[in-house]
Amino acid sequence: MADVEIVGASFAGLSCARASASRGLRTIVWxxxxxxxxxxxxxxxxxxxxxxxxxFPRELVRRIHGVRLYGPSLRWVDLDAPGYFFLATDTPALxxxxxxxxxxxxxxxxxxxxxxxxxxxxxxxxxxxxxxSRVARSAGLGVNRRFLAGIEAEFEGPVELETRLHVFLxxxxxxxxxxxxxxGVGVTQVGLATRLPARPDLDRFIERVRxxxxxxxxxxxxxxxxxIPVGGTVRPFxxxxxxxxxxxxxxxxxxxxxxxxxxxxxxxxxxxxxxxxLLDGGPSPDRVLHDAYPAxxxxxxxxxxxxxxxxxxxxxxxxxxxxxxxxxxxxxxxxRGLLSGDAWRDVAPAMLRPAGAP
Ligand SMILES: Cc1cc2nc3c(=O)[nH]c(=O)nc-3n(C[C@H](O)[C@H](O)[C@H](O)COP(=O)(O)OP(=O)(O)OC[C@H]3O[C@@H](n4cnc5c(N)ncnc54)[C@H](O)[C@@H]3O)c2cc1C
Numbered sequence: 206m207a208d209v210e211i212v213g214a215s216f217a218g219l220s221c222a223r224a225s226a227s228r229g230l231r232t233i234v235w236x237x238x239x240x241x242x243x244x245x246x247x248x249x250x251x252x253x254x255x256x257x258x259x260x261f262p263r264e265l266v267r268r269i270h271g272v273r274l275y276g277p278s279l280r281w282v283d284l285d286a287p288g289y290f291f292l293a294t295d296t297p298a299l300x301x302x303x304x305x306x307x308x309x310x311x312x313x314x315x316x317x318x319x320x321x322x323x324x325x326x327x328x329x330x331x332x333x334x335x336x337x338s339r340v341a342r343s344a345g346l347g348v349n350r351r352f353l354a355g356i357e358a359e360f361e362g363p364v365e366l367e368t369r370l371h372v373f374l375x376x377x378x379x380x381x382x383x384x385x386x387x388x389g390v391g392v393t394q395v396g397l398a399t400r401l402p403a404r405p406d407l408d409r410f411i412e413r414v415r416x417x418x419x420x421x422x423x424x425x426x427x428x429x430x431x432x433i434p435v436g437g438t439v440r441p442f443x444x445x446x447x448x449x450x451x452x453x454x455x456x457x458x459x460x461x462x463x464x465x466x467x468x469x470x471x472x473x474x475x476x477x478x479x480x481x482x483l484l485d486g487g488p489s490p491d492r493v494l495h496d497a498y499p500a501x502x503x504x505x506x507x508x509x510x511x512x513x514x515x516x517x518x519x520x521x522x523x524x525x526x527x528x529x530x531x532x533x534x535x536x537x538x539x540x541r542g543l544l545s546g547d548a549w550r551d552v553a554p555a556m557l558r559p560a561g562a563p
Contacts, residue, residue: 207233208483209476210327212320212340214241216465217451218333219303220259220472226311228480233327234312237319241304242297246431247465248357248394249296250370250387253289255466265299266292267390269370272537276524277375277517279417284530286538291370295390329479329490330447333472336432338453346447347439349432349455353382353462356405356430357396362423364393370537373397373414374524376514382462384410386418393423398433398462400512405430435459435508437501443491450475459501459508460536471498 209225211218214236226232238244251266269291275281304314320334322343332340341348366388373384381400386393395418399405407428411420439455442448450456451468458464474497481487515523523529 207231207327209233209329209331209479210325211235211331211333213333213335213451213453214238214304214314214316215300215333215335215451215468216303217453217468217472218331219300219307220469221331221333221450221476222307222312222314222472223303223310224473224476225479226307228476228484229311230476230480230483232307232312234307234314235318235320235324236314236316239317241300241314241316244429245296245300246429247296248355248385248387248396249294249299249389249465250463251292251294252463252466253291255469256290256292258466259469261292261294261299262302265295265302265390267294267368267388269293269368269388271369272533273367273369273371274524274530274533275371275373275414275417276521277377278521279414280521280524281417282524282530283369284534284537286534289538293387293389293394328446328483331472331475331479332447332449332453333451333468334453336434336452338449340447341439341449341453344444344447346441346444346449347455349434349436349439349452351434351436352401353398353433353435354401354403354405354430355382355396355398355433355462356407356428357394358407358411358425359389359427359429360393360395360420360423361391361426364388364418364420364423366393366418371418372537373410374520375413376517376520378406378410378413380514381512384414386414392426393418393420395420396430400435401432433457433462433464435462437505438498441491442498443494445489445491448475448479448490448494454498456498458504460504460511467499 208230211234272284371386382398384397442454450471456467478490478493
């Protein structure tokens with residue numbers, strides 16, 4: 206019998222498997238895909254904090270400094286934070302390397318098998334099976350109910366583009382979220398997401414941004430998409446013998462919709478809690494994780510504000526305001542929390558400046 210049985214061999218499941226196997230627990234991972242890099246559904250952009258937690262193979266990532274933020278009229282401003290960066294990734298290869306590291310630590314990964322409740326064999330079951338978690342439903346745990354729908358295309362070939370994260374605000378094309386263009390690892394990634402029930406129209410978006418990102422010389426080689434939970438942490442997310450991690454637990458920032466870093470962190474945290482419980486008689490993992498998972502206290506109200514879909518004319522005007530730009534900088538560059546000291550040092554000067562001052 207396995208000590209830890211994990212459903213889902215992606216960011217959360219593979220981080221959990223590696224940490225669990227490294228501690229000597231017999232660890233089995235199931236995934237319905239045939240290999241970890243198959244049918245990836247994410248842009249795969251990592252925040253700097255993820256790079257601080259884990260060493261990624263350098264050939265699989267590309268550093269991106271700064272954001273170019275476009276209003277609906279396609280006027281733009283550049284936002285910068287010295288020392289901060291994002292990592293674009295060759296995501297399929299990155300996931301394969303995470304799978305190899307988990308196996309090297311002793312985890313057994315079994316691909317090509319879907320999880321059913323009756324299959325359960327491990328002492329502790331970890332649901333790392335994404336936004337529509339079957340593990341959550343079979344264990345009677347909380348499930349995600351609020352989603353963005355995201356879609357992205359990948360282009361190969363020459364695209365003239367400054368090496369920044371290009372972010373597009375547009376309440377018609379991306380109600381409740383944004384469009385993006387990422388200079389990726391050997392490709393250019395173009396996508397957008399909308400708050401359901403609105404559906405993203407990628408071709409219209411590509412046509413709309415043509416004057417600033419001309420994709421005509423490039424070739425579209427892939428299209429992917431999926432749901433992004435934005436309702437915050439599900440409750441309950443664990444029982445004494447079943448734990449949800451990553452998207453299955455709703456651990457995606459309701460504001461930025463970034464979930465990879467929290468998926469990896471929660472996978473690791475869950476493994477440490479399980480190891481302490483099984484090996485050293487520590488408290489059951491649900492009790493430990495209760496204090497460790499984020500509550501998204503400030504990000505949830507900000508998500509509600511984004512769901513209002515401000516008119517495009519207002520978004521264009523907002524882009525000119527130093528206060529709006531300061532808040533945008535805090536959102537993009539201060540992932541440790543909008544109320545962190547760093548975030549306030551960045552935002553406060555713009556907030557305290559008299560209205561109308563440049
Ligand atoms: C279009 C799009 C773009 C995104 N871009 C970013 C980004 O740039 N940066 C960022 O931080 N976040 C991004 N996200 C969110 C990010 O992708 C997720 O938060 C992250 O992938 C969560 O990882 P996970 O391991 O929890 O789940 P997932 O990556 O969803 O993996 C779940 C795994 O479980 C497996 N599985 C599911 N059900 C079963 C079953 N019944 N049996 C067996 N296996 C099963 C799946 O095959 C899959 O391998 C994006 C999401 C989307 C949809």
